[in-house]
Amino acid sequence: MPIRLLDATVAAQIAAGEVVERPASVVKELVENALDAGARRISVEARGGGLREIKVLDDGCGIPAAEVELAFERHATSKLGSAEDLWRITTLGFRGEALPSIASVAQVICVTRAAHEELGTELRIAGGELQARQPRGCSPGTSISVRNLFYNTPVRREYLRSEATELSAISAVVQQYALAYPEVRFSLLLEGRLALQTSGDGDLRTVVVELYGLDVARQLLPVESSAGEDEQAVRVTGLVSPPGLTRGSRGYLHLFVNRRALQPRGALAAVVEEAYHTLLMKGRHPLAVLDIRVHPLAVDVNVHPTKSEVKFRYAPRVFGVVGRAVREALVAGAAVPTWSGEEGALQRRFEVRQAGAPAPRDAAASAWGAGDAAWDRERSRWDVGAPAAPGQVVLPREAPPLPVAPGRSEAAPEAAPATSLPPLRVVGQVGLTYIVAEAPEGMYLIDQHAAHERITYERLMAQHARGAVESQGMLLPQAVPMAPAAAALLLGNAAQLAAWGFALDPWGDGVLVRAAPVTLPLEELPGALHELADRLAGQGGSTPLDWREAVLITLSCHTSVRAGQPLTLEEMRQLLHQLEQCVSPRTCPHGRPTMILMTPAQIERQFGRRA
């Protein structure tokens, strides 16, 4: 077969294979174009799983009539002038591939008018071929409608998943940009239904309310940190979930670099999760929205055609700033997780949606209104049935800068010493597991085991640091049967274990304990040794720090009061008193919360004293 140049359409179709994988990629490219065009409102519509039609409408700068055709040529872009520009990209797109790629695999109708022109243009392209062009009256901005996507590439069409899957992918894309651009008003219509509507008021938290509901949004902790100058400048802003609020996947980790969405994997995601060290349960992931701004020169976004990965020039530095920022936010906001009644939350969410459909702007405001009122009262007083102050529920409409801000800033000084506990009055014990206590801000339920675990963890850590974990000799050395591998592991580390108060000897089918830490009750000894062996086995080349952590967690777990153990009032008081002395009293070493709060507002709502 003779070698020949591919004709333009085939070349474009091949390129389209990279850029346009599925309907969601079309949405992504078009939304990016709209954002680069400076749009303040972007409306996305999808029908038939995005295959029948995708329509993206914006109020951006539009394309001048003379340039419309050029926009659909390959490697045509307004965003890049020279190769040097590639190193200081501030726009989302720049490759000049999106429009021609899409146009080569679909029927595209582009209606656009630049703000300074009187008349707009309508362009119809199918399979990369110009079909029609005519002047048309329209409002400034661009509307691109992509119909019958992949009509000429049946194989690609064959490989698409169900319509619902494609729609959810589209929705995910729009969500990402809504989070990255809170100042842009996004609306998403899926099969004619309004799926998402953001207010575009510039506050990230209001976007989160729309996506994840009021309950989640108001728990998120603000992150803000910056470091360095010029090319090394790194700035992190956003919201992260407190340790008590987690999700089963990383799908709720929204990371942006210079407002460009990244896949929540790789080093950056790991850095964020690492910041939650000992605060997260295994298999749980935080919910976070983080925008990382770096100098355009310090990041290479040209790694992948869909730009979902980036390379940092000063990666360790960026990761350091991000990790520290998240950790600081967590420590500063280490509040007690609030008890959230599932039903109530759902109901409220429903109400927001209902009200939100007709008048989106009001919806956002009213959602906040309710949230703000409840929020403040929850933090401040424990006075049951106080009538809501007028003006608190209805927010001044034209206070555009974030209705939340005043509430937040007032709460800030309160939040600062939030690591220390409020004065708790013990009421009693329920289920032989939880201590009920009362404080100015409401009713606390405290997990006695988790709380005691935290106390012993910190005490043991202090003792070990002083080299003073006391060891008690055994009158009758106790044999603990265990698997040969586990026994060998423990005996092989006998010297290190001795620092923790263990004296072990080999014995038939296990180990013989000659001495154990004083605080470890005898009946817990076999369990503790087994767990210790398991933990150590799980971390092959463990560092001394891992080692310490493993021993600490095991010992603190086994020396703590168990759930199901009755406690006297005095014992509970002592427990809470000791918990107050802890550095981070609100989570146990495994990352579970030690206490949850039921605010008066929640209790009142349950009793119907409050709407």
Add this chain to the structure above:
Amino acid sequence: MKLTCLQENLKRGLATVSHAVAARSTLPILANVLLATDGGRLKLAATNLEIGITHWIGAQVQEAGAITVPAKLLADVVGGLPNDRITLTLDARTATLRVECGRFVSNIKGADADEFPTMPSITDREATISLPPDVLRQAIEQVAFAAATDESRPVLTGVLVRLREQTMFMAAADGFRLATRQVPLPEAVSKPVDFIVPARALLELARIAGESEGPISMTVTPGGGQVLFQTATTEFVSSLIDGRFPDIERVIPQQYATRVIVDTAELAKAVKLASYFATASQNAIKLTMEPGGELGPGRLVISANATDVGDNRGELDCMVQGEGGQIALNVRFLSDLLGVLKTAQLAIETQSPQSPGVFKPVGQEGYLHIIMPMSIR
């Protein structure tokens, strides 16, 4: 059933058996006390299936019969009555006990006596041994506290009782300490017997022994499942713990490097002082033994040190034989021991900081206590 007795006697009798009443049990009848006429006496009995106590008080019985009534209610009612004659009348048809005293009348609903578990009695058996009550009580008090309170090794929650010829040997250990006591018996036992009694049960027995004057006889049921103790007016039965007691002779050191003889009361005071600091540092208390020179007696230094709280140091004059040394102990174990010692002086024997501390009261033969050391830093 109809009878008359003195309020004072009934009150004391109910108090005696109340310790065997099961406070929380899935068997409601165990919260009751059994009242039954027995010749010219009224028999009171209670059991929680682990121990059982039967007590007899004098009564004028007009009509025989038996009933069980809630123990706490009856004790409360009787306790609130004047010190006078009480008439108990049972209405068998409604199982209601009528309690009359002076001008007070109470009717207490009960349950049929047949539902009450039968308890073995010593009366139809020959006693194995017989002991003065104060000797038994002291032996129990000096040994039983060393038994384990956790259930990880059930055998250690009991006290080993070993009868050989003319001695009774008792031992209890909880993994960190050991208490043993030998008591000479007035008569030799016919055959050697070993059994393990729950320490909790023995402490109840010690209480009963404290109230009794005549000798206490003891026997083990033929099946070996229970042990019975009997005084003139009370019978006590306890189930036994099945199992083999660890070989304790092995852990008793046969020699020492340092021996200290110290005043028990003074040591108790010094330990009490140090304990305020020791409790904040995992209960560790340090004993330093310094032999005396030409000029003065030896010294025992008791010290405790808690990083966050502070420290304490006390010195006692004592007789030190040997080279001296140091040992760290759990202050709780030491206080427990000092609380049960009756002699004026105490001997402490040690070998090294890692080997057990041996405690022997001076002037009381047959008692030995061992405490395992803590690590010294």
